[in-house]
Amino acid sequence: MTEIQKLVELCNASITGPVDRKVEHLILDSRKSRIPSNSVFFAIKGSSHNGHRHIDEMISKGVKVFVVDEEIPASNDDITVLTVNNVVSALQRLAAYHRSSFDIPVVGITGSNGKTIVKEWIYQLFHHQLNIVRSPRSYNSQVGVPLSVWNMNHEHELAVFEAGISEVGEMGKLAEIILPDIGIFTNIGDAHSIGFVNESEKIHEKLKLFENCKTLIYRKDSGKLSDSIELFAKNHPALELLSWSSENKNEANLEVLELESKKNTTHIELQWENSKFSIDIPFGDEASFENCMHCILCGLHLGMNIPEIIQSAKLLHPIEMRLNQKKGANSCQLISDFYNSDLKSLELALDWMDQLHKSNRKTVIMSDILQSALKGSRLYESVNQLLNTYKVERLIGIGSEMSSWSECFDIPIQSFFNSTEEFISKTSIYEFDRETILIKGARSFEFEKIERYLERQAHQTQLEIDLNALGQNLAFFRKKLRPSTKIMAMVKAFSYGSGGHEIARFLEFSGIDYLAVAYSDEGVSLRKDGIRRPIMVMNPDRQTIGVILDYELEPEIYSLEILDELISTLESKGVLKVKIHLELNTGMNRLGFDESNLDSLMEILMDNSQVEVASIFSHLTSSDMHDHDDQTNKQFAQFDNMYERLSDSLGYRPIKHILNSSGIVRFPHGQYDMVRLGIGLYGIDPSGEAASELKSIGTLKSIISQVRNVPAAEPIGYGRQERSNQERRIAIVAIGYADGLSRSLSQGKGYFKINGYRAPIVGNICMDMTMCDVTHIPCRAGDEVIVFGNDPSIVEMAEVLNTIPYEILTSVSSRVKRVFTRE
Secondary structure, eight states, X not given: OEEHHHHHHHHTXXXXXXXXXXXXXXXXXXXXXXXXXXXXXEOOBOSSOBGGGGHHHHHHTTOOEEEESSOOOOOOTTOEEEEOSOHHHHHHHHHHHHHHTOOSOEEEEESSSOHHHHHHHHHHHHTXXXXXXXXXXXXXXTTHHHHHHHTOOTTOSEEEEEOOOSBTTSHHHHHHHHOOSXXXXXXXXXXXXXXXXXXXXXXXXXXXXXXXXSEEEEETTOTHHHHHHHHHHHTOTTOEEEEEESSSGGGSSEEEEEEEEOSSOEEEEEEETTEXXXXXXXXXXXXXXXXXXXXXXXXXHTXXXXXXXXXXXXXXXXXXXXXXXXXXXXXXXXXEEOSOOSHHHHHHHHHHHHHHXXXXXXXXXXXXXXXXXOOHXXXXXXXXXXXXXXXXXXXXXXXXXXXXXXXXXXXXXXEEESSHHHHHHHXXXXXXXXXXXXXXXXXXXXXXXXXXXXXXXXXXXXXXXXHHHHHHHHHHHHHTSOTTOEEEEEOHHHHHTTOHHHHHHHHHHTTOSXXXXXXXXXXXXXXXXXXXXXXXXXXXXXXXXXXXXXXXXEEEEOSHHHHHHHHHHHHHHTOOOXXXXXXXXXXXXXXXXXXXXXXXXXXXXXXXXXXXXXXXXEOOSOTTOGGGHHHHHHHHHHHHHHHXXXXXXXXXXXXXXXXXXXXXXXXXXXOTTEEEEOGGGGTOOTTSSSTXXXXXXXXXXXXXXXXXXXXXXXXXXXXXXXXXXXXXXEEEESOOGGGTOOXXXXXXXXXXXXXXXXXXXXXXXXXXXXXXXXXXXXOOTTOEEEEEBBTTBHHHHHHHHTSOHHHHHHHSOTTSEEEEEEO
């Protein structure tokens, strides 16, 4: 714990309120539902958020100590407020002080790719010999690094932290916090290059992590990177370089004498000092080989026993830095994370479950914890404390240790099994009903079997939604906006086919200001699912006005007739106030008030004070089309004039908005008070100007049901199409036009991606199946098939079909399972 007075000194802060306090937990995210005692809240400001706005909320959650850099109202005499020049800098100074109190070896990792994998594999290889603290998941930013370092305690024997930067000047701050003894520079590539003039500048900036390092590990045959590292070492004579190489063998400390890679394995013959030995790793790709070599060299430098390294390397497993969320049987929600087994990852998973599913009963299925320095009763009492903190109502423990330490738990409902197979054989899926189930365990327990057992039965085609990509797209657009500009997110049409409730929950969690749906039943469904953000209904009709009022939705008003119906319903229901959104027609010629309607509209609004205009907006017709920019600017001018007439008449200025996704990118002057973010959230920019910055959030996948040989001249499928002069191997894929796959992709117009190869569609697409040519592709039944994602992209598919990505996304059938992933 840290005394308040020490905090004042470290942060160079002025203080108000009680000083006789200690802090133990650092809180940056006001959305955390469970706040431990002795917490300090750092009110961080970003491009689109301001922690100072959440002070009262945090007080209500029991926080007593706050670090701020702007004046806040003195709302409570019992809180302690430390005012600093910059909250992030104060957080970094506190973490640097904490780091300075330890003299254990600290490994600092940077590079363009592989940082998280190298960190996790070092842990996998050596946690049996050393008590290791490491960055949780990929916490490597200006705030992630301080949070990681804060986890250090005096029981640890090794620390491993990663550091990532996106612009000049950032690494120096992280270096002061991590202060690594051993450095690892993984590689250099294109990732996060926007903030640098060129590759040389990026290398130079990343090397600042190792200014005071004792040893730096790198790949000798990495070209420009190794040249830069060796020049850096000449200017830092106290720095020892440790290299490995498969080409410049005699010049490297660790020589790769022989390398044999197959599909899923790599055999490596090595020489270290005077010892020759071989290692087998369960990966066949170049990136995994490179990452593993960094880890092996680090272990050798730390004095790890070679036979133990050899044995542990065989057991390395992939790093899945994400949580999967999908629908389970009996209206359950499943959250799966069975790749890491430690207390910190359990806490992160519990927090995610709690934030998104507050109303459901919470069940946790977990295995023995295999990656923890704590053992026995201390470990499982800590687990019990975590489960109680997040109000878990049912615990199912799997493994001999969980069973033997069952007395450590006091969860209301609990049961224990020795193995995954025993759980499945003795448990019925009907024992679970309308609850959120976290499935969390070590990889060796094969909890994938439990996930499949509890999953809602559906065919094998699924649309995988990457919530991290959604968050990155949202961050991209936020950077385009002023901090005061609000965002309305479009979640109509089942969130463009991606999944209405789950997407809306994530956006609400991400601090979006407004949600918009097309019809009232979409809004009602979100309300029933616990979504509390304001929701605009874009297509209300006379029959649904009453429902809109009952569920506190906000209707778009586009005609005098629908406004009259609203007012009549207000009077009949005795509703005293309702918020509405006025749509103005400035050229779309779809819904909306024309200029000729404004006098009548203003007259009605002035006579009905129970109707509050929350916003006034219009639609741009062609914001993505450069040759229509004159028309777009005319729309801005017309909208400005109509808005001013209305607001002058109302006597107040409602929220004003007109920009869509393309408009945000191309017309920054049209931000007004709010923007409407739609297809851009999902990784698509119709204008093409931001295409390289956005990430596709959806990957449509299926599987091969069967592979058959078709003789030469034999036709394929309905209509006896697609004959060939040669014998062919044909894969039958479990997707068809009933799943939303356009029949226009038949007969070679479209293709799938199978095991890295393009497989052209042959014959006519069927209702539930599609055939493709895999004559030259190594594959078999059960292999994964990419319908669209990165390749083929949905944009490419839209071009082939002469349509727009919106249509493809929204056409994905509801019978296709949606799987949500999040780091």
